[in-house]
Amino acid sequence: MTKKQFSSSVNKKILAYGKLPNWTKYAFISAITLFFLALYILFFGIQAFFQQLVNGIQLGSIYALIALGYTMIYGIIRLINFAHGDLFMFGAYISCFLGNYLMAHNFRYPFIIVLIFSMFVTALLGMAIEKIAYKPLRFKPRLAALITALGVSLFLENFLALSPQNVPFPLNKIVFGPKYIPFPALIAEKTYNIGGIAINNIKILIVVITIILMIALQYIVKKTMIGKAMRAVAFNKDACLMMGINIDKIISITFGIGISLAAASGTLYALTYGQLQSPYLGIWPGLKAFIAAVLGGIGNIPGAMLGSYVMGVSETFATSINSNFGYGIAFVILIVVLVFKPAGLLGKFTKEKV
């Protein structure tokens, strides 16, 4: 065979592969996943398997709440909100301070008050950021908004990490400082042992709250007028402008909802770990959640949920084998999935009109 014949036959095979029906790709990915899970059970035992599964679902829930916000914001203004992880962090800190106050004054049911309050306040901050930093760049090149988002993220992290003694009044009341802060035990921890697997009431709470919020979100998006408007703006901003939809309001509301979910995740995260390491704690969860959103297809809400649980579970399993694995597995999975499904697991490409 000449070189040309060979490369054209390879090309034909690649083209043919691209035309494989979707179900074969899903089947392939599922088969590989099941294979690895079976391997794990073989090596580590069924008990460890279920334990890690439970942990993974918990982690996936934390990621899911953040990823939903990322995906909603991307869906509506095509912006990767790098500051999202930092708003997650902000929610955690707000709930810490309020929690301390409520515990000191012996309020009943401090957790739910803290949760709602932090969601609300962080959402306000998020909407303010949108108005100040993102709105002016709405019709400018997308890269400018991205860099601005980066700037907002860096600013939030580093400003809040300043030590209060170095900061002049009145700002020193706001900064959190770079050291770790213990998080109040808003809920008495109870561990249950089911078949040798340790399940925490907090773990259950996280999953339950995540499911409730996800259902609420689906309801809002699918069944309300606002949700319909959000989907319309996500689909075609300019057409909505011409239809008399107030896109500013819709975008603000989207931000508000997405960021409140991140704040909820922050509160739950802080509750689980019992302490807040530093104002930089949002970077890695934010990044992983973002990868999860891309994995599921960015802009796609069910995709963000799916991607997050895939991420959470695989990360937990991988970390239990070797901490280095856990660190890199997220990225490897992402690359593998994107090679097979370039738009993410549930994502769809919109074709550019030529």
Added chain:
Amino acid sequence: MKIIKNIFNLIKGYYKFILITALIYLLFQIFNGSIPIAPRLLTRYYMQIIMFALINIIMTVSLNLINGFTGQFSIGHAGFMCIGAYTSAYFTTILFKAAEMAYFPQLALFIFSLIMGGLMAAFAGYLIGLPTLKLRGDYLAIVTLAFGEVIRSIVRSSDEIAAFLNQIGLVKFSETIAKISGPRGLSTIPNLSKFWLVYLITILSVIIMRNFIYSTHGRACLSIRENDVAAETMGIDTTRYKIIAFSLSAFFAGVGGGLFAHVLRFIHPNNFSFIKSIDYLIFLYAGGMGSITGSILAATGLTILPEFLRMINFQQWRMVVYPLLLIILMLRKPSGIFGNREFSFLIPKRKEAS
């Protein structure tokens, strides 16, 4: 004979440029104390800072190749730097003990190691380019980010890789890999990055990249940025040129990494996290995508500026003020300080028939 004539023409054409760069070099050496006609203002510490600035110039201009000139969106540049750093350190510290060599063999080994670092990074760029070129902008960004992190993971797992190699019988190779000692960092790297060498390599790198841009191959890359569908229909193999841009950019990032390793003399995967990639993205963006001049000035300025801030005891505010400035810059002038303009001496003259 022809080569000599070519070189002579080259020098004749560039005499102004050569003069200016030689002058700047002389100035540095004067204030460094090597030529004792002025007080020694630049201590070893400052000279090191200047070398970092030079390395950052190489990194930023090479990032500009992909992001600015070819219009892609790559945010994993530190990954290439990591590959280059570890590869070149491998040759000078692990395989051969460069510190114990005489001057000329040492220099030759160093240059060889830098080229190897660049080639390994370029190979990685090629690998990354292949599957990702089907991906749309945001997905490409994520994959490049993920790739950078995967590289770090691999370096971190050097002990495990060494153990594996030992098991399959490659004992000698395994020992050298073990010395990379990922999570503990690689130390005792010899100080081979002499100022004149770093300066020279920086200038050569910038010239090579600039010559590439102002040739037909560079224009092919530009056309991809401007309108890739149109470029494809004008006979330009966009896939091939994206890969070329990636590989070339990665090569220089690898060289920069190698130089970096031998200035810092200790490298650790944490030096090359995505936070570092973001640093270069900020330099690039502030300077202006598509402007080599902008990249040079921004890289220099933003590397040296923290030192001034340190002098006036302002350093913890650096990462608070920087992002704020970045945000303001994006809101005012989204195309960066220089946009895509250049100093005139960087743009070659075109002989036009009018």
Added chain:
Amino acid sequence: MAILELKDMCCYFGGLKAVDKFNTKIKKGELVGLIGPNGAGKTTVFNVITGIYPPTSGEIFFQGEHIGGLPSHKITKKGIVRTFQNIRIFPTLTVLENIIIAYHFRAHYSILSGILRDGNFHQEEEEMSKKAMELLHLFDLHTYYKNPAGSLPYGEQRKLEIARALATEPEIVLLDEPAAGMNPYETIKLMELIKQVKGKYNLTIFLIEHHMQFVMGICERIMVMDFGVQIAKGTPLEIQKNPKVIRAYLGE
């Protein structure tokens, strides 16, 4: 001898039949028009010919060779070039650079040559500059040569796009609505320019247009499409009288 032949060419997007069994034979040196109401699939035909979409079925022959499914740049290298309905020039590059880029695939110097700036490089660059300026003179755009292409007035941008296509030294040029947005005076000048260029470079031209004056005035032969299907073909006079065509444009 047909230079471009389409046999039962189909392009389906899932359930949507954008182009259904399109047949045509275009001979060398012809000037053929393709008209039809909006959404008829005309641009899709061009997109399939130039490799932007692969044909779902059917065959495309160019000078006897199979070109269906090839990537766009390979098709251009064989001698087919096109312009775009919504102008796709390179906006921040200068007018001259826009043209010179079209010579890229004919340049032979390697990347290394470009970096070292040797004799090959200078020689080929000079040649390309010269040819580009000549082309700009022909299109009366030479005064703009240093300006960024995006700053040109709309009509000049359209001319630039055509000039850039010609710089690839093609056999056949596919023009997608070249006269869109032009006033009657500009339209007439464009018609003359196209005829001039066609004669000078010995081109075959296949064009899509809505401007009836343009189409009827310049085309030797016209095809009409509606809903992805070819509904009529013939000379301009025959087309004007064809009842199917009238129904497609004006309804029942």
